[in-house]
Amino acid sequence: GQQLNQSPQSMFIQEGEDVSMNCTSSSIFNTWLWYKQDPGEGPVLLIALYKAGELTSNGRLTAQFGTTRKDSFLNISASIPSDVGIYFCAGPNTGNQFYFGTGTSLTVIP
Amino acid sequence: NAGVTQTPKFQVLKTGQSMTLQCAQDMNHEYMSWYRQDPGMGLRLIHYSVGAGITDQGEVPNGYNVSRSTTEDFPLRLLSAAPSQTSVYFCASSYNYRTSGRENTQYFGPGTRLTVL
Numbered sequence: 181g182q183q184l185n186q187s188p189q190s191m192f193i194q195e196g197e198d199v200s201m202n203c204t205s206s207s208i209f210n211t212w213l214w215y216k217q218d219p220g221e222g223p224v225l226l227i228a229l230y231k232a233g234e235l236t237s238n239g240r241l242t243a244q245f246g247t248t249r250k251d252s253f254l255n256i257s258a259s260i261p262s263d264v265g266i267y268f269c270a271g272p273n274t275g276n277q278f279y280f281g282t283g284t285s286l287t288v289i290p
Numbered sequence: 291n292a293g294v295t296q297t298p299k300f301q302v303l304k305t306g307q308s309m310t311l312q313c314a315q316d317m318n319h320e321y322m323s324w325y326r327q328d329p330g331m332g333l334r335l336i337h338y339s340v341g342a343g344i345t346d347q348g349e350v351p352n353g354y355n356v357s358r359s360t361t362e363d364f365p366l367r368l369l370s371a372a373p374s375q376t377s378v379y380f381c382a383s384s385y386n387y388r389t390s391g392r393e394n395t396q397y398f399g400p401g402t403r404l405t406v407l
Contacts, residue, residue, distance in 0.1 A: 213395055213396070215398075220401075221400060221401070222380050222398030222399055222400050222401050223333070223398050225395050225396070228395045268333070270333075270396075276321065276338065276340055276346075276386070277335055277348055278335060278338075278382075278396060279335070279349075280325075280332045280333040281332055282330065282331060283332050
C-alpha cells in the first residue's frame with residue numbers, strides 16, 4: 181500500500197516556540213491534507229493543498245505542497261498549550277483511496 | 291448540519307459476535323469511508339464508497355463488510371468479531387472531486403471505540 185512517512189514522530193516544545201513537521205510519500209499526490217486530532221476525538225482538517233508549490237496559511241499554521249509532489253510541510257508559529265495533539269498528513273491516490281501518515285505527536289510545555 | 295455522526299461511541303464484544311457500526315452524514319457527500327486507528331499506526335482505510343450502490347475495498351478490508359443503500363448512510367459490519375479488531379473506528383465523508391469538481395477534503399465523525407474480548 182501507499183506509504184506516508186511523517187517526521188518527527190513526537191515533539192516536546194516550550195510554549196512560544198515554532199514547530200515544523202513534514203510528510204513524505206513514495207508516490208506523487210495531487211492533494212495534501214493536514215489534520216489535527218485531539219484525544220478521544222476524530223481528526224479535524226487544518227489545511228488543504230491542491231497545487232505543487234502552494235503555500236497556505238490558517239492563522240498560526242502554514243503548510244506547503246512540495247514541488248516534487250511527494251512531500252508536504254506544516255509549520256506552527258508561536259505554539260500555545262491548545263496546539264497539543266497528533267498531527268496527520270493525508271492524501272488521496274488516483275483511485276479515490278485516502279492514505280494517512282503515522283502522525284506527529286506534539287506536546288507543548290507551558 | 292450535524293456533519294458526520296457515528297453510533298455507538300463505545301462497544302464491547304465477545305469473540306465471534308457480530309455487530310454493525312452506524313455512520314450517517316447530512317452534507318450530501320458522495321464519498322464515504324471507514325478507517326481504523328491503532329496506536330502508532332495512524333488511520334488505515336477499511337472500505338470506501340463513491341456513491342449509493344458502490345463500495346470498494348481499502349487497505350485493510352478483511353473481516354468487514356459494508357453497503358451503501360443511500361447517500362446518507364454507510365454502515366460497517368463485523369460478521370464474526372476477533373480480538374485483532376479491537377480498535378477505534380472512524381467514519382468520514384467528502385465530495386468526490388473527480389465527479390463533482392468540488393474539494394475532496396474529508397470530514398470525520400467522533401469515532402467508535404470497539405473492544406473484542
